[in-house]
Every structure is written in structure tokens, then in C-alpha cells.
Amino acid sequence: MNLDSLIEIVNRKLIESQNRPLNSTEVLILRGIWEYQTYSKIAEEGGYSAGYLTNVVAPELCKRLSNLIGQRVTKKNCRILLESYAVAQPVSVIQAQRHQFKGVSLETSQEYSQSSLPYPSGAVPLDSPIYVERSSIEEQIYTEIRKPGALVRIKAPKEMGKTSLLLRVLDYAKYQGYRTVSLNLEQTDQAILSDLNRFLRWLCANISSQLQLEPKLDEYWDEDIGSKVSCSLYIRNYLLEQIDSPLVLALDEVNHIFEYPQVAKDFLPLLRSWYEDARRLPICQKLRLIIVHSTEIYVPLQLQQSPFNVGLPIQLTSFSLEQVQQLAQQYGINWADGDEAKQLMDIVGGHPALVNIALYYLNRGEVTLPQLLETASTCTGVYFHHLQRHWITLQEQTELAIALATVINSTEPIPLEPIIAYKLSSMGLIKLDNNQATPSCQLYRQYFQSKLFTK
Known part of the structure; x- marks a missing residue:
């Protein structure tokens, strides 16, 4: 068990016994103990005086931990006693703490699964089950x-x-x-x-x-x-x-x-x-x-x-195939075999927002996956506003539009002028591999082929 998980358990048990959780200085000391540091080294890294930690904070921390686990805790035996104490906790308690840390209670997750999910726009709230951990x-x-x-x-x-x-x-x-x-x-x-x-x-x-x-x-x-x-x-x-x-x-x-x-x-x-x-x-x-x-x-x-x-x-980069499958599961869509997830990724390349939008509409049953993919790059597709935003930017940056047209009309990776490549990559429209550019996803190729041309 790692230290962060152990601290979660200790804090939960302290709160249950109507005591305050560990403060930042106490956590600092525990981390130092886990790394076999002296109090002087812990104090140096935390910006405290060694005397304050040794004579004030550490004795009080050991006293609190001793009262919690029912055994005398010292700097020397702290790690082994706490690890034994944490392992002895019921699995259900540990799982509940992990849900609480992520901002999602078990009850909240169940409530979300029984209600319609909001349209994926902006930041994913802490209490939302629709989040893929990186x-x-x-x-x-x-x-x-x-x-x-x-x-x-x-x-x-x-x-x-x-x-x-x-x-x-x-x-x-x-x-x-x-x-x-x-x-x-x-x-x-x-x-x-x-x-x-x-x-x-x-x-x-x-x-x-x-x-x-x-x-x-x-x-x-x-x-x-x-x-x-x-x-x-x-x-x-x-x-x-x-x-x-x-x-x-x-x-x-x-x-x-x-x-x-x-x-x-x-x-x-x-x-x-x-x-x-x-x-x-x-x-x-x-x-x-x-x-x-x-x-x-x-x-x-x-x-x-x-x-x-x-x-x-x-x-931040795009989602992997496994992350897309995980997110689909969170939307209540079973893509365990990976075929549907791969079809979606072939079009949107694992782009987090584009994957979420697709799963939102599929979850609501408003469209099938083949229908969504067929209309993805059209003005009636679910990605129109996303694509339109990029198109407006390209209309204002002619040199970028010309370069992107070259990339999407090529069947092979091509080199671009460094500053142009950097900007198109910064927009998320291309991928670079050793200065060789390809479209980030087929959605962009399909949409901009109808918008751009090279002379």
C-alpha cells in the first residue's frame, strides 16, 4: 500500500473518531519517515526549523497515531505499525475512501447512473462519473x-x-x-x-x-x-x-x-x-x-x-483505445470487444471532447454509431460547431490553411516549415513525427478536404 492511500485511511479513521485529519506539517513528517529522512532533512525541505518538528509536531503526531491504533508509535516503528493498521481495515472502507477522494461518493455515482447525463461541455465536475483518469x-x-x-x-x-x-x-x-x-x-x-x-x-x-x-x-x-x-x-x-x-x-x-x-x-x-x-x-x-x-x-x-x-x-494528449472503452462503459455503453471504440477512434483519433460528444448522443439513443460516423464531417453531424471553430481560425490565417490543405491531400507524412507545423500542431489539427506531418484524425481530413484546395 502506498503512503497516499494510507494517509486517506488514517484521516478517515481520525474523522470517524471525531478528531481532526492530519495537517500538512504532519503529512510532511510522515513522508519524511517513509523516505527514512532525519527530522533535520524533513525540516529543510519543508521550510521549518528542525527543533519545531522534533520537539513540537512529531511528539504530538506520534501521540495522535498511538491513540488511533492502540499501540505506542515512534519514529522508528511508525511505518510498520501504520501499514499493519491500514491492511487490517475492511476493503469496503478503503474503496469508499478512494471514491471520496475523487469527489464521487458511491451514492452519487448511483444517482448519476439513474439520471440523464448532461451534454459534455466545459470541465467535468468532480462528482461526475464521466471522467477518464490519466x-x-x-x-x-x-x-x-x-x-x-x-x-x-x-x-x-x-x-x-x-x-x-x-x-x-x-x-x-x-x-x-x-x-x-x-x-x-x-x-x-x-x-x-x-x-x-x-x-x-x-x-x-x-x-x-x-x-x-x-x-x-x-x-x-x-x-x-x-x-x-x-x-x-x-x-x-x-x-x-x-x-x-x-x-x-x-x-x-x-x-x-x-x-x-x-x-x-x-x-x-x-x-x-x-x-x-x-x-x-x-x-x-x-x-x-x-x-x-x-x-x-x-x-x-x-x-x-x-x-x-x-x-x-x-x-495532454488524446485518449487511448482502452480509455475510450472505459469512457463508453461509464456512459452505460458496452464496447468490451473494442470494435466500436476502434471505429470511433479511426474518425476522431481519441480526441477527448469528440469522444465524449459521440458517447453522449449514443447514450441517448438519438443516433447509431454508423449514422454518427457517416455524418461526422457534415453540417448536420454532431461535430459541426467544433469543426466550424477551426475553419474560422484557418480563414484568418491563410498560410495555415494552405499548409493544412497540403497535409490532408497527401497520402504520406510530409514536412512543413517549422513555425507552420508548430501552429497547426498547437491547434490540434496535425500530428508530428520527426517533423513529418499527418492529419490528427480522419474527421479533419474529411471536413477540410471539402473546404480547402491547393493550386
């Missing part, structure tokens, strides 16, 4: 945000599941006892996004609000030192000092700031500086950043590479 990616992010001063970048074209993944990362962070703040730049006024000082004040005010702290911007803002330094001091010397656990700050739809180059060229280096400050300032290690953005913004901005290149990069 286990390797999720575990990678969970591990990263436990590291002091971490920064994670999640990027992909639109409708690939970025925000759905973010919701689950934040849920995991809360379960670890971390404070979380999530800001969506799509909800920010243009007047704010276009002015660096106003934007940074907006950022600090919103973080304060979500942390339920009194905003004290004017006490830290100083025009003589500039808005970037003022913002950094506010977060470091006020916000982080006021909380006793790590803070996971998630910025979604960061692509909107790219539309204001003068602001972006100051804001993105500021995020980089916070990430680098954690290497030298213990207080900054409490801040864990998650940056989420759509790669399609690269197209109108004439960008040749990602504008932000620090931290752990996460690139």
Missing part, C-alpha cells in the same frame, strides 16, 4: 506539487481536458491539507488585463479573498519599487506568512494574458522569479504554482515556441 499524468502532478516551490505547466489545445484535470489536482491538494486558490483569467476584465499594475493588484486581491484574509494591498504597494516587487512582497511577506500550510495557486486560461504582450512580458518572468525564489527563500517554498493554458493562442500571436518554459511541463 493516471500517470495525475500521479506525476500530485508528486510535483508536494515539492517545495513547485511549478506545473498544463498545456494542450482547447477541449482536451485541462480544466477537468486541474479540478482533480486541486481536490488532491485540499486532501493533503494545503490551501488552494484558483483564478480563471478568462473572467478578468480587459481593462485589468491590459494594465500590469491593475492586473497584479487584481491577482493579490483575489488570492486574499479566497484565503479569507483581509486585503492589505495599500500597505505593501509602493510605486517607487514598482508593481512587480510590490506584488511579490505582498504574497511573500503577507499572504504566505498568514497561512500555516502550503498554498497551491492555480491560474487557468493564462493564454488570455498572452493577448496583451506588454503585460505578458512582465508577468511571465514574475512567475519565473517566484519559482526561482523558492530555491533560496524558505517562505517561498510554501507556494506551489499551476499554470494552465491553451496552445491555440500561439497561432494569432505569431509565437514560435511556448512563451513559458520553467517547471514541470504537462502536455
Whole structure:
């Protein structure tokens, strides 16, 4: 049993016995014990003094665990006693905890299966049964945000599941006892996004609000030192000092700031500086950043590479055949033999949004799979609005339209000019293998063949 599962069990039993769950400092100590670290090493990585952990937190933690399992727990025997205790728990209890962590209770899942599912648009809610886990990616992010001063970048074209993944990362962070703040730049006024000082004040005010702290911007803002330094001091010397656990700050739809180059060229280096400050300032290690953005913004901005290149990069990709089968099962559709799932993937290539849309209509019985596939690329098909969005972009970017026409009219992979290839790939329209381009899926080939031509 891994440590995360064990912590889930311990927290559930603590709550059942009307005690508080483990806080972030106690979890930090347990992780250190599992890695056979000294208290000094644990303190160094967590930004605490060794004396505080050794003389205050650790004795109280051992006392709480001893009371819970009925045996005396010490640093030396902690691991073996807790593992034995966890293994002895009923299987049903462990399964219920795993459902609770994902934000889905067993009762909620049953309720969903008895009701009509909502149209798949936007992020998948935490309590929805219609979600495909990206286990390797999720575990990678969970591990990263436990590291002091971490920064994670999640990027992909639109409708690939970025925000759905973010919701689950934040849920995991809360379960670890971390404070979380999530800001969506799509909800920010243009007047704010276009002015660096106003934007940074907006950022600090919103973080304060979500942390339920009194905003004290004017006490830290100083025009003589500039808005970037003022913002950094506010977060470091006020916000982080006021909380006793790590803070996971998630910025979604960061692509909107790219539309204001003068602001972006100051804001993105500021995020980089916070990430680098954690290497030298213990207080900054409490801040864990998650940056989420759509790669399609690269197209109108004439960008040749990602504008932000620090931290752990996460690139979301299409679903595998097994994941499509799993999702079909969640929709109540039995595709166990894989034939139908493969037929759908042959057309949409495992694109998360396109797979979900197909399964939604199939679940409702409004169309059969052969009918859906036959009309997929037409104006009466279920994908018309998705295809139309891409077509509008291509009409505004003639060089991309010409390049895509070349790709879809070729029966073999072809090379493209690097910047063109990068942009079409960022839109999700092509796949690249050693700079050789092919259409991402047959749906795009069928639709754009009727729209594009080469002279």
C-alpha cells in the first residue's frame, strides 16, 4: 500500500473518531519517515526549523497515531505499525475512501447512473462519473506539487481536458491539507488585463479573498519599487506568512494574458522569479504554482515556441483505445470487444471532447454509431460547431490553411516549415513525427478536404 492511500485511511479513521485529519506539517513528517529522512532533512525541505518538528509536531503526531491504533508509535516503528493498521481495515472502507477522494461518493455515482447525463461541455465536475483518469499524468502532478516551490505547466489545445484535470489536482491538494486558490483569467476584465499594475493588484486581491484574509494591498504597494516587487512582497511577506500550510495557486486560461504582450512580458518572468525564489527563500517554498493554458493562442500571436518554459511541463494528449472503452462503459455503453471504440477512434483519433460528444448522443439513443460516423464531417453531424471553430481560425490565417490543405491531400507524412507545423500542431489539427506531418484524425481530413484546395 502506498503512503497516499494510507494517509486517506488514517484521516478517515481520525474523522470517524471525531478528531481532526492530519495537517500538512504532519503529512510532511510522515513522508519524511517513509523516505527514512532525519527530522533535520524533513525540516529543510519543508521550510521549518528542525527543533519545531522534533520537539513540537512529531511528539504530538506520534501521540495522535498511538491513540488511533492502540499501540505506542515512534519514529522508528511508525511505518510498520501504520501499514499493519491500514491492511487490517475492511476493503469496503478503503474503496469508499478512494471514491471520496475523487469527489464521487458511491451514492452519487448511483444517482448519476439513474439520471440523464448532461451534454459534455466545459470541465467535468468532480462528482461526475464521466471522467477518464490519466493516471500517470495525475500521479506525476500530485508528486510535483508536494515539492517545495513547485511549478506545473498544463498545456494542450482547447477541449482536451485541462480544466477537468486541474479540478482533480486541486481536490488532491485540499486532501493533503494545503490551501488552494484558483483564478480563471478568462473572467478578468480587459481593462485589468491590459494594465500590469491593475492586473497584479487584481491577482493579490483575489488570492486574499479566497484565503479569507483581509486585503492589505495599500500597505505593501509602493510605486517607487514598482508593481512587480510590490506584488511579490505582498504574497511573500503577507499572504504566505498568514497561512500555516502550503498554498497551491492555480491560474487557468493564462493564454488570455498572452493577448496583451506588454503585460505578458512582465508577468511571465514574475512567475519565473517566484519559482526561482523558492530555491533560496524558505517562505517561498510554501507556494506551489499551476499554470494552465491553451496552445491555440500561439497561432494569432505569431509565437514560435511556448512563451513559458520553467517547471514541470504537462502536455495532454488524446485518449487511448482502452480509455475510450472505459469512457463508453461509464456512459452505460458496452464496447468490451473494442470494435466500436476502434471505429470511433479511426474518425476522431481519441480526441477527448469528440469522444465524449459521440458517447453522449449514443447514450441517448438519438443516433447509431454508423449514422454518427457517416455524418461526422457534415453540417448536420454532431461535430459541426467544433469543426466550424477551426475553419474560422484557418480563414484568418491563410498560410495555415494552405499548409493544412497540403497535409490532408497527401497520402504520406510530409514536412512543413517549422513555425507552420508548430501552429497547426498547437491547434490540434496535425500530428508530428520527426517533423513529418499527418492529419490528427480522419474527421479533419474529411471536413477540410471539402473546404480547402491547393493550386
